[in-house]
Amino acid sequence: MSESRLPEEGAVPLDDRGLAYGDGLFETVLVRDGEALLWEAHLARLARGCRALGLPMPARDRLDSLPGQAGEGLRVLKLILTRGSGGRGYLPPAEPSPRLRWQAAPFSPQPHRWRAGVRVRLCRLRLGLQPALAGLKHLNRLENVLARQEWQDPEVAEGLLCDSDGWLVEATCMNLFWRRDGRLETPRLDRCGVAGTLRAALLEALPIAEVDAGPEVLLDAEAAWLGNSLQGVWPLARLDDARGSELKRWAPGEAHRSLQAEAHRLLGYSPSMAS
Amino acid sequence: MSESRLPEEGAVPLDDRGLAYGDGLFETVLVRDGEALLWEAHLARLARGCRALGLPMPARDRLDSLPGQAGEGLRVLKLILTRGSGGRGYLPPAEPSPRLRWQAAPFSPQPHRWRAGVRVRLCRLRLGLQPALAGLKHLNRLENVLARQEWQDPEVAEGLLCDSDGWLVEATCMNLFWRRDGRLETPRLDRCGVAGTLRAALLEALPIAEVDAGPEVLLDAEAAWLGNSLQGVWPLARLDDARGSELKRWAPGEAHRSLQAEAHRLLGYSPSMAS
Incomplete structure (x- = not known):
């Protein structure tokens, strides 16, 4: 996902807890012509991670909109969900504002x-x-x-x-x-x-x-x-x-x-x- | 380090390995009127971390310039050093271009x-x-x-x-x-x-x-x-x-x-x- 990177949704500020502590989750999803494979399994694991970390799960319709933005052909869609900014050191904010970021790139299996x-x-x-x-x-x-x-x-x-x-x-x-x-x-x-x-x-x-x-x-x-x-x-x-x-x-x-x-x-x- | 954040050196892109994998190190340093306390111990730990992770240590003069930019009075200076972007999945690039980022904020002990x-x-x-x-x-x-x-x-x-x-x-x-x-x-x-x-x-x-x-x-x-x-x-x-x-x-x-x-x-x- 380097030279061939597609348009992506933003970067993260320095105080993002995903960067500071790895306080977040990710998924790498195979997408074929806008359709995600094993999508329900990816969402289920993301939801399990949110429960374990005490993060709100992003809205389903927002998540469902992403594979269609990954581009034509075979793609890898990477989602990163962090707890966002804030908190006092390791203590998370009581009501976090998580950041959902994504990027997509062409993919070829071997x-x-x-x-x-x-x-x-x-x-x-x-x-x-x-x-x-x-x-x-x-x-x-x-x-x-x-x-x-x-x-x-x-x-x-x-x-x-x-x-x-x-x-x-x-x-x-x-x-x-x-x-x-x-x-x-x-x-x-x-x-x-x-x-x-x-x-x-x-x-x-x-x-x-x-x-x-x-x-x-x-x-x-x-x-x-x-x-x-x-x-x-x-x-x-x-x-x-x-x-x-x-x-x-x-x-x-x-x-x-x-x-x-x-x-x-x-x-x-x-x-x-x-x- | 939230509302009272001072000017800081940049954010990180989505493909930074510090965000993606927590592939990096940090230090939080007490600074009094531009002078870092226990500075040599912080640099020694950072150097140990760089050796363990296989990261090049940032130049000493660059690091030494940071406490003076943290502001007057009692401050906490946070450094984040990541392996930067690139690599193939978990495998780091052979010659990484690490990112050194910092932010400073007022600090009061209790x-x-x-x-x-x-x-x-x-x-x-x-x-x-x-x-x-x-x-x-x-x-x-x-x-x-x-x-x-x-x-x-x-x-x-x-x-x-x-x-x-x-x-x-x-x-x-x-x-x-x-x-x-x-x-x-x-x-x-x-x-x-x-x-x-x-x-x-x-x-x-x-x-x-x-x-x-x-x-x-x-x-x-x-x-x-x-x-x-x-x-x-x-x-x-x-x-x-x-x-x-x-x-x-x-x-x-x-x-x-x-x-x-x-x-x-x-x-x-x-x-x-x-x-």
Whole structure:
């Protein structure tokens, strides 16, 4: 979202609490020809975040007007909702005036990753436990930024994160799924991590169990995937440790197609693009 | 820093990483007639933060020019340093162009709290463990915002925070000190919390041990204090549990004066104001 940025709604003043404290939420939404994909799931997560932070939810008609302003073709619409200005230090104002800002940019998924799968590595950074914020897409994302700085190799598509107790949580910007003994599983996200909207939709559509599992579970997995509402679903082709040494390989094939097909149906990605 | 805001250096665009991810640092500095108190400690913490986040430290002469622009009398100068715009999602640009922004406002300490002490309560929220960010004054402060929302009673001056393992860490915007069996102690801050500049200066000036301790340590403390580089040092007069029930009282008196006197000397607060 840099050079190709489209017209956007304003900036924020220096005293905005979103800037000062990360006191706010965001959503990144796939929009195709003015229609938002998984829109209800995005609004549901935004509403959950508003309840957790004590923010009023923006009016539904204002939110609904945004995808239509994102432009033609495939776009990513980013919404940022902050608590606005004011308050006494960390104490928010009793009646905040939240700021809703947005920007949109062209988006292209990476179909070669759908087909060939991706190489990922385990990150060294452990996510801190914070049940009060778990699952939310809030503006405190320094852990993700630090984790994403752990590798520069463009062959490595993502990094997997564990929490401070050692349980698998997610990748830096995608959710994680695997199949073992024929069962689909994904990490529980009630202590940290971001509960993606694609993940939410897949949990509704398929029998996926939310579990506590360490990274060793992946060594026994018949298949594993990363997914989010923009990129769709990438099969894992290779898992490295935090030093870049190979731990496991998978041959993306038929075993990987069912979860991916369901995800791409939800996102309107054509099956022919992935084959 | 609301109605009385002084001229400030700019706002930030919507794609600034400080807003998007809290990818940045801040400092709030006490300035008296253009001279910053504990300035070297503020710059040292900012430099530590820059190293941890992989940010270039702003030029010293630029930073040194700011306190002189804060205005006459007693002021609070707030600096915000973000990684600037750009990057691919969480991955920062290889050569970031950080944004340094500042604002200044009049400041008045609360001498009645120096004299009479304050009532504080234990917060329910537990701070997540994150050694990679511990001690830094970064822009991810949602935990502090949530904790500060746990009480509205203006009689309660601060809330004490434990980490997810149950150890005492700090108050929402101040550091914590106590004396037991004649020894001065303060929580270790190597897993979470903000290492205040007044705390750093007091650790250099006085024999204060950094320890792991649960909140029960306060029940045995002869004296306890909160402090930061703006407010100076408040003796604790009363500690409540998270429901507001009294756990302990102290009578602020001679036992509280030595730590406070040292802190107020460092901040240039007149001893007569506290007596």
